[in-house]
Amino acid sequence: MAVIFLLWVIAEIAAIWAVASLVGFLSTLGLLLAGAIVGSWLARREGGKAARAVLDTARSGRSPLGEVTDGMLIGLGGLLIFVPGFVSDVAGLLLLLPPTRALVRRAWLKRLKRRGPLAPRGFGGGLHSSGRVIVVDSEVVDPSRHDRRDPPQRPVIEPE
Template sequence: MASSDRVGPTGPRRGRRFGRWVVAALLLVPLIEIVLIVFVGQQIGPWWTFGLLLAMCVLGAWLVRREGGRTWRALQTAVRGGQPPAKELTDAALVLVGGTMLLTPGFLTDLVGLFLVLPLTRPLTRVWLQAVVASHLLGPATHSGEGSPRGSGQRRRRFSGEVVEGEIVQDPAPGESPDDHPGSPGSAV
């Protein structure tokens, strides 16, 4: 299989499975929204339902503006302080997605959007989202558990239950001798 055929760290199977979930959500969510709108319309009347949907859009726009401003200021503070803004970027993404859902007419999307945007529930979603992204991008095989940061020159990789240790050694540039790089295969150490 060519490297361009691979999708994600575990190959094309995970990518196809994710794609199926997306297609299913794109088909089911509008159907569920229509059923909920019709049900609520039968319970409280069509004009009250329309008013409720409109009120949720206005509330969502106000909430997204407020929380978006807060997350933007937190992101700027983290960057100015020289800290990695992982939490702030995740919050910004959650507010963006939640805001889009709040502005989409429907009760289910409004409920999910509120859960993503509200400052009381966003930390729960942030922890879940970071765990999902880490498991999909990094996979369970890249966690060494011994505090060696990735990219420090030494890497550990779990391979069929066995830990294989190694070190990255740079080849000498053309015209250089191996003795110019201590620790390289041809150097005298």
């Protein structure tokens, strides 16, 4: 991860250096400032649209997974816009524009589906995929495992 961060910093410095060589130092600062202003306006506009889409989808009873993912990508795009540099500005702008955000969202959701289920099963997650009961603060989370009249038994914690 440190290597990726270092490469990103080097790319940002190289991009700023190249732009400053072409248009000058003050123009480069102006471009960075203009990118932050336009990006923040776009992030606010797209974020509002995403929030309304989540509410509308949830009200209709459908899963708002795509809309929530859009909101997450808009937030990441807005964060990248505020990081100084042209590489992060371009990446943030791509996440803020609906056509490219849709491509990233599809790829992200496809990756999540390959990794496992997107929603917990049962009551509050209840049974883990291995069939074990999840224990929180020494209490059994799944109420179907014991009768409510009998006090719950202290679970035995087995090493994995």
